[in-house]
Amino acid sequence: MSINVLIVDDSGVMRAMILKSLRMSGLPLGETHQAANGQEGLDVLNQHWVDLVIVDINMPVMNGEEMIDRMRESPEIKDIPIVVISTEGSKTRLEKLQQKGAAFIHKPFSPETIRDTIRDIMNLGGDDEGAD
Amino acid sequence: MKEQIKKTLYRVAEDVLEKLAFIFSFPEDERENIDYASAVTAKVSFTGPFTGTLVMAVSSRALPELAGNMLGLEDDEEPTLEQRYDAVKELINVICGNLLPAVAGKETLFNVDPPKIIKDLENDMKAFSSENEEGPNPLAAARLDIDEGQCDLLLFVEGDIPTDAIHSE
Numbered sequence: 001m002s003i004n005v006l007i008v009d010d011s012g013v014m015r016a017m018i019l020k021s022l023r024m025s026g027l028p029l030g031e032t033h034q035a036a037n038g039q040e041g042l043d044v045l046n047q048h049w050v051d052l053v054i055v056d057i058n059m060p061v062m063n064g065e066e067m068i069d070r071m072r073e074s075p076e077i078k079d080i081p082i083v084v085i086s087t088e089g090s091k092t093r094l095e096k097l098q099q100k101g102a103a104f105i106h107k108p109f110s111p112e113t114i115r116d117t118i119r120d121i122m123n124l125g126g127d128d129e130g131a132d
Numbered sequence: 133m134k135e136q137i138k139k140t141l142y143r144v145a146e147d148v149l150e151k152l153a154f155i156f157s158f159p160e161d162e163r164e165n166i167d168y169a170s171a172v173t174a175k176v177s178f179t180g181p182f183t184g185t186l187v188m189a190v191s192s193r194a195l196p197e198l199a200g201n202m203l204g205l206e207d208d209e210e211p212t213l214e215q216r217y218d219a220v221k222e223l224i225n226v227i228c229g230n231l232l233p234a235v236a237g238k239e240t241l242f243n244v245d246p247p248k249i250i251k252d253l254e255n256d257m258k259a260f261s262s263e264n265e266e267g268p269n270p271l272a273a274a275r276l277d278i279d280e281g282q283c284d285l286l287l288f289v290e291g292d293i294p295t296d297a298i299h300s301e
Contacts, residue, residue, distance in 0.1 A: 010246075011225075013202050013218040017152070020204040058244065087229020091238045107226045108151035 002030030003122070004049055008041035008067065009056040009085070014107075018054055018085065018114070025115035027124070038067030045077050052122065057086040057097075068100050081121045085109060133298060137235055137287065138272040144230045145274050145285050152226055153219070154201045157276040157283065165275070166191060166284045168253045174220045175250050176228040177260070180242030181297035184271070184289035185260040186231065188224040189253065194281025195219070221247035227285065237299030260288045 005022060009015045015034050022029055033048055035041040039062040041055065053071070057064040064084060071077050082102040088094060094104055103121045105113055118124070142159055149157045171189040178184060190198065199211035199219035211219070225247045232242045250256045270286040271293070277283075 011218055011222045013199065013215060013222050016203045058246065060246065087226050087244075089229060089233030089238055090241050092241060107229065108148050110151070 002028045003051045003118075004030040004032070006033045006035065006041060006044050006048075006050045006053045007055075008035045008038065008053065008059070008064065010036050010059040011056075012036075014056070014085075021109070021111040021114045024111040025118070027115055027118060038062030038064060038070070041067050042070055045071070045080075050077075050080060052118065053080055053082045055082060055084055055102075057084060057088055057093075065097070065100075068097070068102060072100060081118075083114075083117055083121060085114075133293070133295075134272060136298070138274065140234050141231060141272050141274045141285055141287060142276075144234055145227055145276060145283075148223060148227045148230060149276070149278065149283070152202060152223060153198045155198060155278050157278045160275045160277045160282070163275055163277075163282075165189075165273075166282050171284075172216065172220050173250045173253045174217075174224045174247050175256070175260075176224050176247045177245045178228065178232060178242050180232065181236050181240050182289050182291075182293045184287065186224060186228045187250070187253070187257070187270075187284075187286040187288070188220060188227070189284045189286075190220055190223075190278075191281030191283070194278055194283070197280055198223075198278070217249050221249065224285075231287075233299075235299060236297050240297070240299075257288075260290070 007015050007018050033044045035044050037059045055064040068082055084097055084102045085105045087107045097104055103117050105117055146157050149155050166189045168189055171191050172195055173189040175185050175187045195216045196211055199216045202219050203211060228244055271289045272287040274285040
């Protein structure tokens, strides 16, 4: 099984860092897509098969929380696992995201944290590592 | 209180620079501020239990390595100007996002604006800094030496921080 991933973050540097971490993680990566805000992310989801969404919260045009809400309202994409990677530090806001079924990774992060969180949310065992 | 916030600013900045840009930094509290004219500077403003602006200035000569590390570029690849600016904006964004709950506690709510590159720091600082006779007067400053250059962080806060807004670890 390979995982098609969509990375949504308004920072090109952060998208590159997340992608680099995913490649280092040993997870079986398939296609990777990128978007700079929630609206662009939804457009990608309408055009491509995606198994996992990694999304920031604070973005222009459409923030990550609104994107998650739109995904959960749409039957075709409501069950896609979501990992939020953000600097958000407020307990209240984190609990709200968890109630929407999203996992959370705090910036700055390590590749191991990304790998373990994705394994957990996608129910992947430890022996699903890719060859690279 | 100021000393506690300064220590937190140093700790968060050193941690983020190491984890995000793979760069070790060393506190140089006694040195002068960077020459802002030859640095890339960015700011992030925030509102919440207290309101203010965090400013970050990085020596231009340190930026290629810093941005290259974040992007995972090879030694012979040079980051573009846009990538260098993006790297500084992401760094200050993460530093601010980690600093505020470290100062005020995780129960608090802050709204943090998107980071912006500042073209004329000296002039821009007048908008959010109370000046004394020695110039802009930040609540806390962290001066760090990094590979190939320097990095300054200045925390400006409007008015006084309420005592009950400070989280004691």
